[in-house]
Amino acid sequence: AQTVTQSQPEMSVQEAETVTLSCTYDTSESDYYLFWYKQPPSRQMILVIRQEAYKQQNATENRFSVNFQKAAKSFSLKISDSQLGDAAMYFCAYSDTGGFKTIFGAGTRLFVKA
Amino acid sequence: DVKVTQSSRYLVKRTGEKVFLECVQDMDHENMFWYRQDPGLGLRLIYFSYDVKMKEKGDIPEGYSVSREKKERFSLILESASTNQTSMYLCASSSPGRFRTDTQYFGPGTRLTVL
Numbered sequence: 001a002q003t004v005t006q007s008q009p010e011m012s013v014q015e016a017e018t019v020t021l022s023c024t025y026d027t028s029e030s031d032y033y034l035f036w037y038k039q040p041p042s043r044q045m046i047l048v049i050r051q052e053a054y055k056q057q058n059a060t061e062n063r064f065s066v067n068f069q070k071a072a073k074s075f076s077l078k079i080s081d082s083q084l085g086d087a088a089m090y091f092c093a094y095s096d097t098g099g100f101k102t103i104f105g106a107g108t109r110l111f112v113k114a
Numbered sequence: 115d116v117k118v119t120q121s122s123r124y125l126v127k128r129t130g131e132k133v134f135l136e137c138v139q140d141m142d143h144e145n146m147f148w149y150r151q152d153p154g155l156g157l158r159l160i161y162f163s164y165d166v167k168m169k170e171k172g173d174i175p176e177g178y179s180v181s182r183e184k185k186e187r188f189s190l191i192l193e194s195a196s197t198n199q200t201s202m203y204l205c206a207s208s209s210p211g212r213f214r215t216d217t218q219y220f221g222p223g224t225r226l227t228v229l
Contacts, residue, residue, distance in 0.1 A: 009154070033213065037220075044118075045204065045220040091156060100145060100164055100215045101172070104157040 002027045004094050006105035013082045014113050020067075021077045021108050023092030030054075032096035034068065034075045039107075040088040048090070051075065079110075087112045117141070118221040120205050126227045133192040135224050137205030144208075145215050146188035148172075148180060151202040151223070160203075163188055195228045202226075 003026045013019035025034070032053045039045040051059045051068050058066050063083075067076045079086055092105040121136035139146065145164050149157040159172030161180040169180050177199060181189045188207075192199055202225050206218040 004156075033216065035217065037218075044222045047217050047219075050217060095213060095215055097213050100147075100162050100170070101159060102215060102218060106154055106156040 002029075002094055002096070002103050004092050004103050004105040006092055006108050008108045009106070010109045010111065012111040012113060013079070013086075015082055015084060017082055018078060018080045019082055019110065021079075021090055021092075021110065023075045023077070023105060025073050025075065025092070025094050025103075027073070027094065027096065029096045029098070032094060034066075035093040035095075035102070036064070036066070036075075036077045037091045037093060037104075038086075038088045039091065040085075045091070049077065082112050084112050084114060086110060118205060118207055118219050120203075120221040120224050122224050123222060124225050124227075126229065127192075127195050128229055129196060131192075131195050131228075133195050133226065133228075135190040135192075135203055135205075135226070137188045137190070137207075137221055138186055139188075139207040139219070140186065141207065141209075141219070142185065143219070144185075144210060146182065147206040147208075147218065148178075148188065148190045149204040149206065150174065151204055157204065160190065192226075195226075197228050200226060200228045 034051045036048040063080045089107045095102040118139045147162045148160040163169045163182040179191045205221040208218045
């Protein structure tokens with residue numbers, strides 16, 4: 001069965017600095033999606049970034065980028081120029097052709113210090 | 115923008131009560147999901163639906179049921195609430211992409227407390 005592991009329950013970063021959140025996953029599939037979702041305090045969870053496994057190029061969205069290492073089954077999120085509004089719980093997630101389920105990691109809570 | 119709404123942000127119920135949580139999405143999405151979110155456990159899938167009147171069990175369906183009579187509405191029912199069902203409940207919707215499900219759009223969540 002597929003699993004998603006986020007080994008960092010909490011992280012903190014100074015405003016304007018860069019932080020990297022880690023995610024590893026386990027699958028025997030070759031084609032799948034990987035996602036990072038952000039859940040700000042008391043607000044709705046939203047998509048940050050999405051990567052299709054067959055695309056070798058790492059996805060980027062403004063200050064957010066991923067380091068996708070398919071062979072190592074690693075999918076880390078880099079946040080550059082951190083802002084106070086980046087403080088949130090971040091979830092790594094996986095889905096594939098097998099069905100409707102998306103598998104979520106346990107989450108990493110990011111604190112941003114002013 | 116996709117909008118997913120949930121009927122209540124906070125709910126307090128007593129043990130044994132029947133509880134209804136409602137979710138509505140306005141983007142004509144085929145897929146709808148109910149998750150439970152607990153600290154340290156991430157999101158766990160309770161039930162999902164890929165079409166009107168169709169439903170499938172997720173990973174933790176025990177003690178829950180669902181209803182999808184209209185495409186935009188997906189209801190979660192706790193038949194007899196228990197204290198171990200105190201949790202945050204998240205609804206989500208998505209459309210198929212290359213796979214059966216793609217990016218999910220979430221509601222604001224319902225924090226349910228069962229006393």
